[in-house]
Amino acid sequence: MELKEYMQILRKRIWIIVAFVAVACIGAGVKNYFFTVPIYEANAKLIVNQAYNAEGVPSLDIGSIQTNIKVINSYMEIIKSSAILDKVAATYPDLGMNGNQLAQNISVTTANESQVMSLTATGLSSEKAAKTVNAVAKVFESQIPVIMKVDNVTILSEAKPTESSRPINVNPIVNILISFLVGLLLAVGFVFLLEYLDDTLKSEDELEKELGIPALAVISKIKKEEVRGSKQTTSQKQVGDGQYATVNQ
Amino acid sequence: MPRLTNDKGSLVTMANPKSSSSEAYRKLRTNIQFSSIDSQIQTIMIASALSGEGKTTTIGNLAVTYAQEGKKVLLMDTDLRKPAVHRMFNVPNHVGLTSVLSSQYKVTEVLRETDVEGLHVLSSGPIPPNPSEMLGSRKMTALLENLKEEYDVILFDTPPVLAVTDALIISSLCDGVILVVSAGKVKKDLVKKAKAHLEHVNARILGAVLNNVQVPKNRIADYIENV
Numbered sequence: 446m447e448l449k450e451y452m453q454i455l456r457k458r459i460w461i462i463v464a465f466v467a468v469a470c471i472g473a474g475v476k477n478y479f480f481t482v483p484i485y486e487a488n489a490k491l492i493v494n495q496a497y498n499a500e501g502v503p504s505l506d507i508g509s510i511q512t513n514i515k516v517i518n519s520y521m522e523i524i525k526s527s528a529i530l531d532k533v534a535a536t537y538p539d540l541g542m543n544g545n546q547l548a549q550n551i552s553v554t555t556a557n558e559s560q561v562m563s564l565t566a567t568g569l570s571s572e573k574a575a576k577t578v579n580a581v582a583k584v585f586e587s588q589i590p591v592i593m594k595v596d597n598v599t600i601l602s603e604a605k606p607t608e609s610s611r612p613i614n615v616n617p618i619v620n621i622l623i624s625f626l627v628g629l630l631l632a633v634g635f636v637f638l639l640e641y642l643d644d645t646l647k648s649e650d651e652l653e654k655e656l657g658i659p660a661l662a663v664i665s666k667i668k669k670e671e672v673r674g675s676k677q678t679t680s681q682k683q684v685g686d687g688q689y690a691t692v693n694q
Numbered sequence: 695m696p697r698l699t700n701d702k703g704s705l706v707t708m709a710n711p712k713s714s715s716s717e718a719y720r721k722l723r724t725n726i727q728f729s730s731i732d733s734q735i736q737t738i739m740i741a742s743a744l745s746g747e748g749k750t751t752t753i754g755n756l757a758v759t760y761a762q763e764g765k766k767v768l769l770m771d772t773d774l775r776k777p778a779v780h781r782m783f784n785v786p787n788h789v790g791l792t793s794v795l796s797s798q799y800k801v802t803e804v805l806r807e808t809d810v811e812g813l814h815v816l817s818s819g820p821i822p823p824n825p826s827e828m829l830g831s832r833k834m835t836a837l838l839e840n841l842k843e844e845y846d847v848i849l850f851d852t853p854p855v856l857a858v859t860d861a862l863i864i865s866s867l868c869d870g871v872i873l874v875v876s877a878g879k880v881k882k883d884l885v886k887k888a889k890a891h892l893e894h895v896n897a898r899i900l901g902a903v904l905n906n907v908q909v910p911k912n913r914i915a916d917y918i919e920n921v
Binding site: 643644645646647648649652653655656658659660661662663664665666667689690691 | 704706714715718719721722725726729748751752802803804805806807814872873875877878879880881882883885886889899900901902903904905906907908
């Protein structure tokens with residue numbers, strides 16, 4: 446098998462490949478535009494920083510920073526605990542979510558060795574996502590002094606409803622591109638499978654090899670224009686006997 | 695059941711002798727002659743595993759090329775179940791081979807001339823209830839002996855090998871058998887089976903014809919057509 450033969454196999458069943466790819470792309474497009482509930486994301490950043498030490502003098506020493514970084518891990522847990530989220534649900538009834546639902550919709554991450562926590566919420570609209578994340582951030586900020594007996598969380602940036610105006614899960618270009626590639630891959634595989642399963646005689650070499658008899662002639666499909674040459678029009682039905690051949694005996 | 699394909703008009707050798715397809719049939723004729731240097735090949739039958747592989751078209755065009763070479767050719771339709779030769783050459787078929795075998799007519803009364811000089815056709819005649827017995831009869835053998843004296847080449851169109859035994863019966867009366875294979879249509883196993891059937895009855899298979907090959911028009915074909 447040479448590359449040329451592979452190309453020929455593909456060219457022979459090009460319509461299968463085209464159909465596969467078209468169906469995959471259209472399917473992806475339809476799913477994207479009609480069957481996907483768009484989900485929006487918004488995020489806020491919180492910084493954990495001991496603003497003042499015991500004497501009320503601003504401090505920024507390595508020791509306290511390390512402590513803050515250590516404490517972030519606890520804060521990430523706390524922010525997702527019911528202590529905070531139930532309070533959020535109670536304070537902002539217009540979100541229409543209870544503590545558990547909130548827990549599913551928010552996630553907290555932190556860059557390694559930094560004092561910044563990133564809080565992300567998802568929602569069915571960008572406003573709602575932003576509202577949710579801001580509500581959680583505010584409640585967390587106000588609750589930390591109560592829980593930890595230390596006031597060291599400040600909101601660094603709030604989510605703005607407009608900045609995340611594009612849904613995170615609707616990405617038609619990428620999706621259609623992926624389905625195009627997958628469709629192409631499947632189609633090519635399918636075509637080769639068909640070729641492999643096709644156990645008919647197709648070529649002169651094959652015929653001679655399989656049957657062990659010489660191929661006397663290879664006749665291509667007779668095209669219409671070849672026969673058009675000087676075709677007699679025999680539309681009239683002959684009645685009675687045609688011409689008889691005489692044999693000299 | 696009528697055939698879906700229209701046999702009339704597939705005689706490319708008659709309509710357009712310069713075309714590349716006609717050239718392919720001439721090549722077939724030449725190769726048959728070369729395949730038997732020691733023995734004279736006078737009676738040739740066409741065979742295929744299944745129906746619709748192009749037996750009638752091939753044997754019809756081969757008959758025309760033989761006639762164009764100046765030979766006296768007889769094309770016999772021994773497909774007594776679904777005869778097609780008469781339609782291809784546009785001759786009537788209310789009498790034919792079966793009328794001769796059942797002693798209703800003399801062979802001289804049912805032989806037909808065609809539009810091709812030197813090519814005569816013996817159509818199948820009315821479809822009998824017992825085709826195999828008719829073809830295997832002594833009368834058939836005797837008839838063939840007579841015809842051999844009159845014609846340089848006698849060609850037979852037959853039913854598919856795997857369908858009925860008729861083709862095998864005819865093969866025992868022939869000097870050579872050509873197996874037609876329709877490219878990409880028949881499974882290898884079936885073609886092998888057909889070949890085995892023929893070999894089993896000691897038929898002499900001259901070779902095969904690969905039919906209905908789809909090839910892009912190449913420059914050689916163009917050259918031949920424009921000579």
